[in-house]
Amino acid sequence: MKFIDEARIAIQSGNGGAGCVSLRREKYIPKGGPDGGDGGRGGDVVFMATTKKRTLYHLQFHQLYKAKNGSGGQGNNRAGKGGDDLIIELPPGTLVFDADTGELLKDLVDPDEVFVVAKGGRGGLGNARFKSSTNRTPRFAQPGEPGQTLNLRLELKLLADVGIVGLPNAGKSTLVSAMSSARPKIADYPFTTLTPNLGVVYTNRREPIIIADIPGLIEGAHTGTGLGIRFLRHVERTRLLLHLVDAAAIDADHPLRDIDTVNRELHQYSPALAEKPQLVVLNKMDVAWADDAATLFREAYGKGDLLQISAASGQGLDLLTATLCNLLDQMDEAQSEEKE
Numbered sequence: 247m248k249f250i251d252e253a254r255i256a257i258q259s260g261n262g263g264a265g266c267v268s269l270r271r272e273k274y275i276p277k278g279g280p281d282g283g284d285g286g287r288g289g290d291v292v293f294m295a296t297t298k299k300r301t302l303y304h305l306q307f308h309q310l311y312k313a314k315n316g317s318g319g320q321g322n323n324r325a326g327k328g329g330d331d332l333i334i335e336l337p338p339g340t341l342v343f344d345a346d347t348g349e350l351l352k353d354l355v356d357p358d359e360v361f362v363v364a365k366g367g368r369g370g371l372g373n374a375r376f377k378s379s380t381n382r383t384p385r386f387a388q389p390g391e392p393g394q395t396l397n398l399r400l401e402l403k404l405l406a407d408v409g410i411v412g413l414p415n416a417g418k419s420t421l422v423s424a425m426s427s428a429r430p431k432i433a434d435y436p437f438t439t440l441t442p443n444l445g446v447v448y449t450n451r452r453e454p455i456i457i458a459d460i461p462g463l464i465e466g467a468h469t470g471t472g473l474g475i476r477f478l479r480h481v482e483r484t485r486l487l488l489h490l491v492d493a494a495a496i497d498a499d500h501p502l503r504d505i506d507t508v509n510r511e512l513h514q515y516s517p518a519l520a521e522k523p524q525l526v527v528l529n530k531m532d533v534a535w536a537d538d539a540a541t542l543f544r545e546a547y548g549k550g551d552l553l554q555i556s557a558a559s560g561q562g563l564d565l566l567t568a569t570l571c572n573l574l575d576q577m578d579e580a581q582s583e584e585k586e
Contacts, residue, residue, distance in 0.1 A: 248319065248379050249427065250301050250303040250305075250306060250402075250432060251301065251302060251401065251402040251403075252302065252399070252400065252401055252402070252440060252555040253302040253305040253306065253400045254306055254345060254397070254398070254399050254400070255308070255309060255310070255397075255400065256309060256310045256311070256395065256396070256397050256398070256447070257291045257310075257311045257312075257332075257334075257363060257364055257395070257396050258291070258311070258312045258313070258393055258394070258395045258396075259286050259289060259290055259291050259308065259313045259332075259364035259365055259366045259367065259393035259394045259395075260285050260287075260288025260289035260290075260312070260313040260314050260315040260316060260329035260366040260367065260393050261283025261288045261315045261316065261329075261366075261367045261390050261391070261393050262285055262286070262288045262315075262316045262366065262367035262368045262369040262370060262390030262391045262392075262393075262451055263286040263287075263288075263315065263316035263317045263318040263319065263329075263369045263370065263390045263391050264285045264318045264319070264326075264368035264369075264370045264387065264388070264389045265281075265282060265283070265285050265318075265319045265327035265328075265369070265371045265372035265373065265388045265389070265390075266282035266283050266284075266318060266320050266321060266324075266326075266372045266373070266387055267279050267283075267372070267373045267385055267386060267387045268280065268282040268320070268372070268373065269281070269324070269373075269383060269385075269506030270322070271419040272350055272425055279374075279377060279382060279383065280372075280373040280374045280376070280377050280383060280384055281322050281323050281372075281374050281388050281525055282319055282320075282321060282323075282368035282373040282374050282470060283319030283320050283321070283322070283323050283324040283325045283369065283372045283374070284312065284319045284325045284326065284369050284371050284372045284375065284502030285317070285318050285319045285325075285369030285370045285372075285388075285390045286316030286317045286318075286319075286327045286328040286329060286369045287316050287328045287329065287366050287367065287368055287369045288314070288315055288316045288324035288328075288329045288366030288367040288368075288369075288390070288391075289313030289314045289315070289316075289328070289329035289330045289332060289366045289393075290331045290332070290362050290364065290365050290366050291311065291331070291332050291334070291362070291363050291364040291394075292331050292332065292333045292334070292360060292361070292362050292363070293334050293336050293340075293342065293352070293354060293358050293361045293363050294333055294334070294335055294336070294358070294359070294361075295335075295336055295337070295338045295340065295354040295355070295356060295357055295359040295360075296335045296336070296337070296338075296357060296358065297337075297338065297357050298335065298416075299335050299337040299381070300337050300444065301337065301402065302337070302340070302402055304335075304399055305334075305400065307349070309427030311332060311334060312332065313329055313330065313331055313332035313366060313393065314329035314330040314332070315329050315365075315390075315393075316329045316366065316367070316390060317329075318390075319369070319370070319372040319387070321442030322568060323374055323449050325369070325372075325479060326369060328333060328369070329366055329472035331366075333481060336354055336358050336400070338354060338356065338359075338403060338405050338406040339354070339355065339402055339403045339404055339483055339525075340353075340354045340400055340401070340402050340403075341354075341400070341401045341402075341403065342354065342361070342398060342400060343398065343399040343400070343401065343503070344365065344398065344399075345397040345398055345399040345448055346396070350415045350485075351363065351398075355405070357365050358560075362515055363384045363396065363398070363452070364391075364393065364394040364395075364396055365394060367390055367391035367392050367393045367394075368390070368391045369376075369388045369390050369391075370387055370388030370389045370391070371387060371388045372549070373386060373387045373467065374388050375387075385570050387513070398507045399543065400545070402524045404444065404458050404483055404484075405456070406444065406456040406458035406483065406484045406485075406497070407455045407457065407484065407485050407486060407570075407574055408455060408456070408457045408458070408484060408485070408486050408487075408488050408570060408574075409457075409458045409460055409474075409481045409486070409487050409488070409513070410422065410457060410458065410459050410460060410487075410488045410490055411460050411481060411488070411489055411508055412489060412491060412492070412504075412508060413482065413492065413504050413507065413508060415492060415495075415527060416490040416491060416492045416495070416504075417490060417492065417529040417530060418459045418490055419443060419459055419555045419556040420461070420558055421459070421490065421529065421531075421555075422443055422445040422457060422459045423445075423557075424434035424557045424558075425445060425447045425457065425563060425566075425567065426445030426446050426447050426457065430431050435583050437566065438442065443458070443459040444456060444457070444458055444459075445457045445458075447464060447519045447567060447570075449567060449571055451568075451571045452571055452574065452575065455489070455564050455567075455571070455574065456568055458481075458484060459469045467555060475504060480530055480565075481512070481519060481522075482516065482519055484522070485511075485523075485571055485574065485577060486522065486523050486524075486525065486570070486574065486577070487522050487523065487524045487525070488524075488527060488583050489505060489508065489509075489523050489524050489525065489526045489527065490505055490527050490529050491526065491527065491529065491560045492504065492529060492530055493529060493530050493531055493536040493539050493540050493543070493554070494530045494533040494536055494539065495582070496542060496543050498539070498542060501539075501542045501543045501545075501546040501547075502543070502546050502547060502572065505547075506514060511537070512547055523573065523577070525553070525557055525569065525570070526547070526549075526550065526552050526553075527552070527553045527554075527566065528540050528549070528552060528553070528554045529555055529556065529557055530557075530558070531554045531555060531561060531562070532556040532557045532558060532559045535536045538552055551569075553565060553566055553569060
């Protein structure tokens with residue numbers, strides 16, 4: 247499926263049905279009086295977050311989404327039928343903006359979360375509602391209220407526990423493929439990955455871990471160079487960054503060049519993003535000269551724990567999974583303590 251993370255749509259809730267003007271006239275009931283029923287309410291437009299949707303691709307085929315109108319009231323005090331609500335499914339992580347004002351209306355984060363974005367118009371009252379001691383035969387009723395019309399801009403920011411960042415060809419897609427059942431496109435040229443990929447890592451220690459492969463960042467990504475600026479926002483929703491470094495491409499004169507390039511782009515896009523917890527992982531350790539390069543990197547880096555893996559051969563993946571579980575458990579505990 248084509249990956250679409252932005253969409254513009256117009257939505258319109260249903261109009262309320264008109265109230266009915268009716269007077270009861272039957273042979274043996276000389277004073278029947280008014281019996282016009284109320285109109286039905288218009289349908290709402292409802293957004294619902296669901297894990298069945300991963301992108302906004304399904305919204306590319308229509309520009310206007312309309313809920314059903316309410317039916318008019320009828321005689322004999324029969325109310326009109328309410329219009330059916332229109333339910334639009336969206337992936338979790340979708341932000342809903344008013345396209346005209348730029349106002350953020352809703353951030354749909356949790357699966358099954360529901361948001362009524364436009365309420366249907368109220369049905370008009372029938373003439374039976376206006377009967378009184380001074381007006382026993384009212385000959386008027388209310389029209390139904392119109393529904394709401396909104397122009398919306400939808401923006402998707404992927405929700406994941408772990409966001410994998412790194413330069414092109416660091417092996418991010420290979421790692422997602424090795425750790426999960428996801429099957430992203432893999433090749434030995436830069437920018438193989440043109441869209442973010444999500445994978446699910448199952449463990450026997452905790453709930454499954456959602457990992458996101460963010461397409462390669464390069465120098466100048468925060469200004470629009472390469473693919474970076476389009477996908478940097480997807481990193482914002484991740485809890486932990488897995489910074490993947492190609493050990494086979496480490497420069498002996500500047501061992502930290504690659505990691506510094508990516509961190510600089512993260513910071514210039516969003517300082518808060520650069521402050522996210524990071525786990526640095528050296529990949530492609532199956533290459534002959536990778537051990538020497540890793541030694542140079544460790545000496546230059548000089549802080550924190552570094553993991554060494556080979557996504558292609560599977561080397562070190564069990565330890566990587568266990569480390570991710572530990573880090574996420576620690577973050578869960580810290581979050582619980584803050585709430586308490």
